[in-house]
Amino acid sequence: MIDGIGRSGATPLHRLPTGLKLAALALVATALFFVDRPDVLVGAALVALLGLRSTGRRFREIASDLALPMTVIAALGVVDLVFVDVATAASVVPRLLALAFAAHAVTLTTTTAELTDTFERALGPFERLGLVDAGRASLTLTLALRFVPLIVEEAREIREAQAARGLGSHPIAVIVPLVVRTLVRAQVVADAIDARGFPPPRNSNNAK
Amino acid sequence: MNTRDIGYIALFAALIIALGAVPSFPIAGLPVPITLQSLGVMLAGLVLGPKRGALAPVVVIALVGIGLPVLAGGRGGIGVFVGPTAGFLFGWIPAAFVTGLLAMRLDGPGKGMVARVIGLSIAAILGGIVVLYACGIAWLAFGAKLGLGKAFFGSLAFAPGDVIKAVVAALVTLKVRDAFALERK
Structure with a gap:
């Protein structure tokens, strides 16, 4: 973090x-x-x-x-x-x-x-109007902060793997697998969050 | 907005932050430091589409607001919001939105490789450069009272680098979307 x-x-x-x-x-x-x-x-x-x-x-x-x-x-x-x-x-x-x-x-x-x-208190009135969901908003911020070291780590692994195969470090060659791997990671994390029933459903029905 | 969408938005916000850790440097005499973070903004729009793409920079800006050093060079805090170059930060939101909107029009199944790269590059240039610079220049001209002309020509120095970033973003997006099926929205 x-x-x-x-x-x-x-x-x-x-x-x-x-x-x-x-x-x-x-x-x-x-x-x-x-x-x-x-x-x-x-x-x-x-x-x-x-x-x-x-x-x-x-x-x-x-x-x-x-x-x-x-x-x-x-x-x-x-x-x-x-x-x-x-x-x-x-x-x-x-x-x-x-x-x-x-x-x-x-x-x-x-x-x-x-x-x-x-910020959460300031969001309160908007949340009561159903315009924002403070729970989801703070989940997004927390996830983003958690993903930063993950991305740095993945980038290092990809560079090492490519160097081990004798490939030079090319920006596009690093960033493509980096984005694909972290997209998969984000999907897995999201599914795991869903499986644990978070964020809790709101009164209004917008579960999708 | 389901949990996967939240995950993708958080991921691209994190990517924008991580790209800021790649060394950046202010050019002598020019008021904006060169960073790779705008590449992340273009990618968010191109890969995710307008809505989710625009929410990724919203997350980054919220993290700046709560005092985290998530911008290039370890900058953060509310000071950034009132600085002369804040337009280039807030401009990320419409930039990613327009990039995503254009990507939906200009890229799609049944198009050739070359047409897709050109379409994605145009989307990244119009959104990530034209829209972003319009916000940044307007802020410099009004906020720093620099005058439109000077703000415009001062910012133009960054355009060549940003065009290269747009083409890189287009190439990356092409390959990423071939590997990972994702609907733009």
């Missing part, structure tokens, strides 16, 4: 309810798009960075966490500077930085379990 990025902790941001953090992030992200004043946006970025630092993450760790997004933002800033004007670059860069810092702060302080619980 894959470990989540978020960890539990005791800082104020860690203790805020997950739903509140997500709602606040969505609100901030929307609001920032309607602000064009560089001073306000730089202020927002600094506040977000301090919020991120308050989670106990050191600046050096933050820099390495966000290396890729910050490279992208810097590249966009340069493009704006060269092809548009200074004013655009001065609002785009701090806006995107503020978003990146704020979102990373939420990601770091919220565990996967907390997020999963929040």
